[in-house]
Amino acid sequence: MEITNITEYEAIAKEKLPKMVYDYYASGAEDQWTLKENRNAFSRILFRPRILIDVSKIDMTTTVLGFKISMPIMIAPTAMQKMAHPEGEYATARAASAAGTIMTLSSWATSSVEDVASTGPGIRFFQLYVYKDRNVVAQLVRRAERAGFKAIALTVDTPRLGRREADIKNRFTLPPFLTLKNFEGLNLGKMDKTDDSGLASYVAGQIDRSLSWKDVKWLQTITSLPILVKGVLNAEDARLAIQAGAAGIIVSNHGARQLDYVPATIMALEEVVKAAQGRVPVFLDGGVRRGTDVFKALALGASGIFIGRPVVFSLAAEGEAGVRKVLQMLRDEFELTMALSGCRSLKEITRNHIVADWDQPR
Numbered sequence: 001m002e003i004t005n006i007t008e009y010e011a012i013a014k015e016k017l018p019k020m021v022y023d024y025y026a027s028g029a030e031d032q033w034t035l036k037e038n039r040n041a042f043s044r045i046l047f048r049p050r051i052l053i054d055v056s057k058i059d060m061t062t063t064v065l066g067f068k069i070s071m072p073i074m075i076a077p078t079a080m081q082k083m084a085h086p087e088g089e090y091a092t093a094r095a096a097s098a099a100g101t102i103m104t105l106s107s108w109a110t111s112s113v114e115d116v117a118s119t120g121p122g123i124r125f126f127q128l129y130v131y132k133d134r135n136v137v138a139q140l141v142r143r144a145e146r147a148g149f150k151a152i153a154l155t156v157d158t159p160r161l162g163r164r165e166a167d168i169k170n171r172f173t174l175p176p177f178l179t180l181k182n183f184e185g186l187n188l189g190k191m192d193k194t195d196d197s198g199l200a201s202y203v204a205g206q207i208d209r210s211l212s213w214k215d216v217k218w219l220q221t222i223t224s225l226p227i228l229v230k231g232v233l234n235a236e237d238a239r240l241a242i243q244a245g246a247a248g249i250i251v252s253n254h255g256a257r258q259l260d261y262v263p264a265t266i267m268a269l270e271e272v273v274k275a276a277q278g279r280v281p282v283f284l285d286g287g288v289r290r291g292t293d294v295f296k297a298l299a300l301g302a303s304g305i306f307i308g309r310p311v312v313f314s315l316a317a318e319g320e321a322g323v324r325k326v327l328q329m330l331r332d333e334f335e336l337t338m339a340l341s342g343c344r345s346l347k348e349i350t351r352n353h354i355v356a357d358w359d360q361p362r
């Protein structure tokens, strides 16, 4: 059957993958209220399209931290991609670079920063989890720099792992034939099987719960790479992130996998954009599945968006070809949305092109 939108990959992935793996990819925390809300909230925003504008040429290119990319659609870090497909992160890296966009590699990838760099050219960011052992962090950041990664996405919403009940029931753990490759040489590449989620236990053992704003400053003393603070959900933290030297902000609720009942990211976006006052770019991830979603995020002030689950699901279904297709479909839908809204370039997308259900009547 022909695939016509990116959401359709989820059902194929569900059929193909072991239950433990599918559940790990798909799940949110606890009641999964935020998981549904990340999608539902997009439907509370409608378009105010402009007509009779010559849209025979559409330019979707943009610049992120100085790097020119083909579209404002990028790949979020998702852990352990070789559980989805033997080529895992390699396939994702190749698909991203073929599409002319940025891939973010997870700290918990099943391929190392060096492995991913060896797949060929491409603009890549490295997502960082801060371990209790700061030597581990410093080494890893240095390796990412040497491997040509262009920015650090510092994940700040995970002092402990959110409670993902499917992972607890399944006793989720990394399959024994795989390792968290970046940590292999540091004896932190394996995950024990526990009578809980193996990942939750791993996080409790290794990840630094004391992480605070001063560590964002510390990180700048060990790297010259720009730092994106990933996991901001309100104005107060947006201001603190900028004060702490962030080069950008990612509005994210970790795909609804951490604290349940936080708002959908698209609901939190505008507050963060206002607080940032144009000082740093603001990005969004969470529930983006349509070109119309991309447009809505940009209309609310995002400089770009990232996708998470669609990548692992398409990877499971069709490997690199699947991820390429996801990026192409989202690109095509976004281009069509721009044309039908009367926008020829990203800077022509304005707040007036949408109306949100929380807006005052005009």
Ligand code: FNR
Binding pocket: 024, 025, 026, 038, 076, 077, 078, 079, 106, 107, 108, 127, 155, 230, 252, 253, 254, 255, 256, 257, 285, 286, 287, 288, 306, 307, 308, 309, 310, 312
């Ligand atoms: C994630 N996410 C994530 N974030 C991060 O900073 N480091 C990581 O290793 C992971 N791993 C991960 C695995 C899986 C299976 C998922 C679904 C998510 C969160 C991710 O970067 C992003 O915030 C969300 O996935 C975005 O939401 P959508 O697009 O999945 O709805």
